[in-house]
Amino acid sequence: MRHHIVLSVILLITLAGVSGTVFAQGGMFATAGGNTRFSSETPMENIYAENKKTQVLLNTGTAEIAIRMNMRDFVFPNKLMQEHFNENYIESDKYSTATFSGKLDQRIDFTKDGTYDASATGSFTVHGVSKNRTIKGKLKVEGGKMVISSDFEVTLVDHKIDVPQIVFVKIAQSIKVKVEYILSPYKK
Amino acid sequence: MKALRHAIILLFAVTSLHAQNDLLGELNKLDSNTTMPVQATFKSTRIINGHSVETVKKNHMDFRISHRFGRLNSGSYQLYGLDQATLRLGFEYGISDDLMIGVGRSTEQKAFDFFGKYRLIKQTTGARQIPLSVTLFGSAAIRTLRPVSEDEATRSFKNKLTYVYQALIARKFSERLSLQITPTYLYRNLPELAGDKRGLFSVGLGGRLKLSKRVSVNAEYFWAAHDKDANLPYHDSMAFGVDIDTGGHVFQLHFTNSLGMIEKQFIGETTGSWGKGDVHYGFNISRTFSFDKKSKRAQY
Numbered sequence: 001m002r003h004h005i006v007l008s009v010i011l012l013i014t015l016a017g018v019s020g021t022v023f024a025q026g027g028m029f030a031t032a033g034g035n036t037r038f039s040s041e042t043p044m045e046n047i048y049a050e051n052k053k054t055q056v057l058l059n060t061g062t063a064e065i066a067i068r069m070n071m072r073d074f075v076f077p078n079k080l081m082q083e084h085f086n087e088n089y090i091e092s093d094k095y096s097t098a099t100f101s102g103k104l105d106q107r108i109d110f111t112k113d114g115t116y117d118a119s120a121t122g123s124f125t126v127h128g129v130s131k132n133r134t135i136k137g138k139l140k141v142e143g144g145k146m147v148i149s150s151d152f153e154v155t156l157v158d159h160k161i162d163v164p165q166i167v168f169v170k171i172a173q174s175i176k177v178k179v180e181y182i183l184s185p186y187k188k
Numbered sequence: 189m190k191a192l193r194h195a196i197i198l199l200f201a202v203t204s205l206h207a208q209n210d211l212l213g214e215l216n217k218l219d220s221n222t223t224m225p226v227q228a229t230f231k232s233t234r235i236i237n238g239h240s241v242e243t244v245k246k247n248h249m250d251f252r253i254s255h256r257f258g259r260l261n262s263g264s265y266q267l268y269g270l271d272q273a274t275l276r277l278g279f280e281y282g283i284s285d286d287l288m289i290g291v292g293r294s295t296e297q298k299a300f301d302f303f304g305k306y307r308l309i310k311q312t313t314g315a316r317q318i319p320l321s322v323t324l325f326g327s328a329a330i331r332t333l334r335p336v337s338e339d340e341a342t343r344s345f346k347n348k349l350t351y352v353y354q355a356l357i358a359r360k361f362s363e364r365l366s367l368q369i370t371p372t373y374l375y376r377n378l379p380e381l382a383g384d385k386r387g388l389f390s391v392g393l394g395g396r397l398k399l400s401k402r403v404s405v406n407a408e409y410f411w412a413a414h415d416k417d418a419n420l421p422y423h424d425s426m427a428f429g430v431d432i433d434t435g436g437h438v439f440q441l442h443f444t445n446s447l448g449m450i451e452k453q454f455i456g457e458t459t460g461s462w463g464k465g466d467v468h469y470g471f472n473i474s475r476t477f478s479f480d481k482k483s484k485r486a487q488y
Contacts, residue, residue, distance in 0.1 A: 030218060031218075032218040032219070055215045055218040055219055056215075057211050057214055057215050057218070059211060064211055065211075066211035066212045066214070066215050067215075068212060068215040068216070068218075068219070070219065070224075072224050072227075077478060077480045078248075078478040078480065079245035079246075079248060079285075079478070080245075080248070080436065080476045080478070083227055083228050084433075084435055086227060086228075087227070087228050087401065088401045088402065088433075088435075093363055094363075099212060101211065101212050164402070
């Protein structure tokens with residue numbers, strides 16, 4: 001038993017060291033000005049909003065990716081809708097951010113320019129509810145920059161976002177999301 | 189060996205988790221928006237009769253229809269006040285997100301009112317916290333009622349004007365509770381009653397308590413420094429109401445002892461007394477339109 005503990009400790013130190021080096025060695029790419037848009041489309045009306053301050057970090061060494069955005073940074077053309085989005089639907093005082101934390105599913109040569117079909121699997125959190133999801137998109141490597149783009153949908157019930165019957169506004173049950181993130185080399 | 193295998197699996201899980209958390213943690217540093225203004229201290233630009241710290245946003249127009257019926261104690265002959273209705277129509281527009289202007293027409297005294305309102309300080313949360321919101325309000329109202337007496341016929345244009353100055357100071361204490369204090373100065377070039385003074389100080393207190401995401405109860409009280417010796421028939425204005433937000437419209441339903449819906453009238457000239465049952469049922473309907481070019485198709 002003692003033998004096992006000693007072994008475990010050695011393993012722990014080694015692993016921590018290895019993961020530490022990988023973390024440090026892998027090129028880090030980031031943006032604080034990523035563009036996340038969404039739309040709710042119904043025959044009655046269409047609602048759009050845009051967040052131009054999405055933060056993204058990609059570790060090319062581990063293929064890990066993290067995305068974070070403030071819900072309050074979503075801008076609607078109609079400010080009343082924006083207020084309702086924050087106050088009544090997304091409850092941004094309680095659940096201030098949406099995040100994705102995961103890993104790319106493909107091995108991509110980040111040193112070679114080109115456009116790659118890619119997907120990332122990980123934890124997607126909106127309105128305080130986390131879902132394990134695989135999100136497909138494209139990754140373009142171009143002149144030392146990474147461009148990540150993706151189209152996907154978020155279903156309101158999945159994230160416990162209530163739309164009550166008394167509301168006159170028609171909101172789609174599934175929200176279309178479109179993202180474009182241009183990442184540059186990141187220095188801590 | 190089983191234990192070792194478990195240890196390895198556990199360690200892998202821990203280290204990979206650790207790395208992911210680091211990445212998200214690192215992201216927090218990239219967040220430039222660490223201070224956020226507090227939004228929706230009140231649902232509407234009015235608490236009940238009086239203004240709230242809220243302003244209409246840029247390129248948005250708020251069309252307001254406000255009604256006060258007759259007194260509840262007027263008996264069944266008047267259907268408890270419902271036979272009489274007093275109206276104010278208002279068009280209120282946001283020049284910027286912090287500055288708005290408005291014009292209104294009231295049945296009472298056939299008064300036109302013009303106002304400007306500027307959000308000076310915004311309550312914020314986050315890195316740089318400001319505990320309060322402050323909005324400045326200024327208004328001029330003119331009565332256009334045709335003279336009913338010879339005395340009134342000689343009233344000059346200037347003497348039909350009234351001015352109001354307010355500092356609206358509010359704090360959203362929690363998701364549910366917001367309170368406001370409203371120091372007010374009214375100046376009438378010619379008061380309605382002979383014994384009344386031109387200048388009148390008043391302090392308003394107002395608040396809202398949210399019952400659900402879309403429904404809140406509101407209360408409002410304006411203490412007015414009327415001259416006690418002048419024996420004026422005026423009372424302080426007090427009102428209770430409910431706000432219902434349906435998305436696009438805000439319905440405000442309330443009971444108040446004031447008939448007028450502009451500051452000059454409800455702060456300075458409230459003759460109803462809650463004690464005697466001189467209470468008016470009333471409602472405000474607010475509908476906001478966006479004139480933002482991009483939102484043509486995204487109308488609420």
